[in-house]
Amino acid sequence: MHPAIDDLEPLRALGWPDDPTAREALAAAAGVRLARVASQHRTAYDVALGPEELRRVQPPMPWTRPRFPPDQRAAVGDWVTLDATGKTIVDLLPRRSVLKRGAAGEHHRQQLIAANVDHVLVVVGLDQDFNPRRIERYLVLIRASGASPVLVLTKADQCEIVDDCVDLLAEVAESGVPIHPVNAKDPASAAVLHPYLGPGRTVVLVGSSGAGKSTLTNTLLGRQKMKTNAVRANDSRGRHTTTARVLMPLPQGGCLIDTPGMREVKLSGDEDVVESFDDIERLAADCRFRDCAHLGEPGCAVRAAIEEGELDEARFANFAKLRDELEAAATSQAERKAEARVLEKTPGKRIKDKYGRR
Structure with a gap:
């Protein structure tokens, strides 16, 4: 059974886009009622069924498992469907962002x-x-x-x-x-x-x-x-x-x-640093060597721009720092995904790794 697509007026005030893509995603989802996640707690969610209607609901059982991928659990702003009792999340709709x-x-x-x-x-x-x-x-x-x-x-x-x-x-x-x-x-x-x-x-x-x-x-x-x-x-x-x-x-x-204040703004591993520093990328295109690291190589257009005052050296240093951080985060993310695939194929390995025995 699927949610009623024509009964969504209360949710438009909560940001429901109601475009063909959203309607197609809703039609494919399981569950009987659409809601939007308004806040998240340790073991439950508050979802909005309308501008003035909040309800505490439970996550699906798989979401409660420690190794369940965090990005597949609901976050604040997600659209979810509920079961017939309206007390449990059944499905998570695809995200726009x-x-x-x-x-x-x-x-x-x-x-x-x-x-x-x-x-x-x-x-x-x-x-x-x-x-x-x-x-x-x-x-x-x-x-x-x-x-x-x-x-x-x-x-x-x-x-x-x-x-x-x-x-x-x-x-x-x-x-x-x-x-x-x-x-x-x-x-x-x-x-x-x-x-x-x-x-x-x-x-x-x-x-x-x-x-x-x-x-x-x-x-x-x-x-x-x-x-x-x-x-x-x-x-x-x-x-x-x-x-x-x-x-x-x-x-x-x-x-x-x-949201709470962020003391630490760490990259997740999915970003593109160059997109936010396209001025440096344009300069790098004029470097003599294609693999120029901008650390003093001859013919480096980036270093020349810094020396001539056209590029803030602090901005370039931040670019280099973020680039290195992104590389480390992406590598770690790939390693975690590879480990997760191994554990899925050999569930007994998880017990052995934890207790030293099967």
């Missing part, structure tokens, strides 16, 4: 941040939180997600050098990323973001703790829903006022997903 990062720590595992989003709003404070290198890192992650990045510079009312900060992001602007300095507490200032928040659209906010995500969320909602804290004056850091990812309908017609 998925934002993920490498999980914090030394291991290279992936963590899903949000699914089926149209724009990722990178929220950066115009205080000590402002860091062009970290912004570049966010853009690498976002461009791999299938969503479009938007840079939101908060605390513009407290900064006397807003234009200088924007000038430092010239390469970001030239790559087509919109940049909006705002006062997150002022509805008139935040209104510049309304074009991204219309009916059928979903945005997710990412950024450091204390950057102003919860304040911006409250302003866009028009009410004080999210708790906010002051940041420390000495380093502009804030506590995690948002402790979990949660999807909320907006009065502008779209949906917003707020």
Whole structure:
């Protein structure tokens, strides 16, 4: 039995695209009712059946197994179908986009941040939180997600050098990323973001703790829903006022997903660093040697641009760092997939590896 395709009006306010691709995916799914994941808990999910209707549901049994692939479990923003009781998830619909990062720590595992989003709003404070290198890192992650990045510079009312900060992001602007300095507490200032928040659209906010995500969320909602804290004056850091990812309908017609502050923005292994540094790639095309590493080889156009002041050396250093990190993450991901394939073929090996015996 499949969900009723013509009974989806309440879900359009939650971002249901209702296009031919979405309808085809829904028709192929098992289950009897469509819902959108609004928040995730350790052993359960809250799903939205309409703008004002939330329900706690259980995941399918396979999702609870330790070795089940994390990217095949639902994330906030996913569309799922429920069984006849409305208490258990049956199926996960294909995603239009998925934002993920490498999980914090030394291991290279992936963590899903949000699914089926149209724009990722990178929220950066115009205080000590402002860091062009970290912004570049966010853009690498976002461009791999299938969503479009938007840079939101908060605390513009407290900064006397807003234009200088924007000038430092010239390469970001030239790559087509919109940049909006705002006062997150002022509805008139935040209104510049309304074009991204219309009916059928979903945005997710990412950024450091204390950057102003919860304040911006409250302003866009028009009410004080999210708790906010002051940041420390000495380093502009804030506590995690948002402790979990949660999807909320907006009065502008779209949906917003707020997320906890990210202390670590690790690559997952699926990104393309070159896409976010196309200015360096264009320079590299003029190097004398095709395999130039840009470390001092003769005829290196990249080094020449740095020496002539045409390319910021810090930007190139960040590019090289991200390129090496991506290579390590991709290698680790390939090794994990190979190990998983071996374990699937030889289930007895898992017991032997764990206990030293069969």
